[in-house]
Amino acid sequence: MTATKAPLWLPAADALELMQVRPQTLYASVSRGRIRAKPDATDPRRSLYHRDDVQRIAARARGRRSSEAVASEAIQWGEPVLASGVSTVAEGRLLYRGQDACALAAHATLEEVAGLLWESATPCFAAAMPAAVAHTDAVPLQAGLLALAARAATDLPSRGRSRAVLQAEAADVIGTLADALLGPAPAPPARAMPLHMRLASAWRRPRAADHLRRALVLLADHELNASTFAARVTASTGASVAACLLTGLSTLTGPLHGGASAAVQALMRNAAAIGTDAAVREWLAHDRPLAAFGHPLYPNGDVRCHALLEGIGLPPAFEELRDVGSRLLGEAVNIDFALAALAAVHKLPAGAPLTLFALARTVGWTAHVLEQQATGQLIRPRARYTGPGPGALAAAATEAPTRKPLRTASSSRG
Structure with a gap:
């Protein structure tokens, strides 16, 4: 009787069973090149994983590993470091409390998603009062940071206050940020309109409203x-809630996070000047990663990108960048590419992608703030110290040569 040969390529379920890990860890191993993956011929939306790679990593994981090593790897695309019921990426899908974010983007507003993530009634993002600090000469991002800082300096701490009170305060803080980024909407009807309508009105792009709504929903949260x-x-x-959102917004401004779309826009300007192929090659030759391509959690392509670009006709320049980048990198375009394309199609302000990202993500930050506050726990990890020990310092002090004291001049020489 001939023994049945084990398949060389495994579906995700079999790979996860062998490795005994969460899907995020499997995807991270693929992104790092530790596990080879290829599309499933029967279903291109899914991937197959090389059996030998999976077994090698599974065997290594079964060995004894120190808690220090586990914690060190967890901080970068590794094992989850805390429990959360807000959102996750599983099998290439983004889920908000178990609901598919791309499906929600087809019809929901950001306010409705906030109700889902906050487990509350649908909020209205209109500040009760005008922003405490008005900076008419500030660019939108500066105005947003200043407005949140003003609230953070005066709002009450969140600890010890009820969830319902914090939810209402969060909606008001988000309204304050919206006023700072878009300019105040003084008329009551305008203040009550959904955020995507306020964006379309502030940018004078009424035809972009539905695409803006879709972008806000897709950007509302994205795990940890x-x-x-x-x-x-x-x-x-x-x-305070305002202090938490200020921290999130400050972190978002980094070029490796919310600022990635600006890098895509810069690449497009370079492509217009010297050609797409030359621009991409020049970018890569200077060891600059292409922000428009790939995402470790989506080995088969960023589903948010596909959902956002539905119904948007890509300009030829963006189509060419997608094709050239895919050929040279072997990666699909991601949400940063989609945001830059959305801004180009509707002729939005240059900072529109970051504004969309910031306003949308306040909803997710708030959900995580509420979840963290409910635990009552302080997040305080330990560092793995790599500097000199006390023995080395003592030895250095003992071995230091004796020096004569410096003479002090009788008068100052400036």
């Missing part, structure tokens, strides 16, 4: 990303 983790750390201290 850098800005969300920062907001949760702040929340764990009992700080």
Whole structure:
């Protein structure tokens, strides 16, 4: 009787069973090149994983590993570091409390998603009062940071206050941020309109309203990303909601996070000047990663990108960038590409992608702030110290040569 040969390529369920890990860890191993993956011929939306790679990593994981090693790897695309019921990426899908974010983007507003993530009634993002500090000469991002800082300096700490009170305060803080980023909407009807309508009105792009709505929903939350983790750390201290959102917004401004779309826009300007192929090659030759391509949690392509670009006709320049980048990198375009394309199609302000990102993600930050506050726990990890020990310092002090004291001049020479 001939023994049945084990398949060389495994579906995700079999790979996860062998490795005994969460899907995020499997995807991270693929992104790092530790596990080879390829599309499933029977269903291109799914991937197959090389059996030998999976077995090798599974065997290594079964060995004894120190808690220090586990914690060190967890901080970068590794094992989850805390429990959360807000959102996750599983099998290439983004889920908000178990609901598919791409499906929600087809019809929901950001306010409705906030109700889902906050487990509350649908909020209205209109500040009760005008922003405490008005800076008419500030660019939108500066105005947003200043407005949140003003609230953070005066609002009460979140610790010890009810969930319902914090939810109402969060909606008001988000309204304050919206006023700072878009300019105040003084008329009551305008203040009550959904946020995507306020954006379309402020930017004078009424035809973009539905695409803006879709973008806001898709950007509302994304697991424990850098800005969300920062907001949760702040929340764990009992700080005010405004302080938590200020922390998140400050982290979001980094070029490796919310600022990635600006890099895509810069690449497009370079492509217009010297050609797409030359621009991409020049970018890569200077060891600059292409922000428009790939995402470790989506080995088969960023589903948010596809959902946002539905119904948007890509300009030829963006189509060419997608094709050239895919050929040279072997990666699909991601949400940063989609945001830059959305801004180009509707001729939005240059900072529109970051504004969309910031306003949308406040909803997710708030959900995580509420979740962290409910635990009552302080997030305080330990560092793995790599500097000199006390023995080395003592030895250095003993071996130091004796020096004569310096003479002090009788008069100052400036």
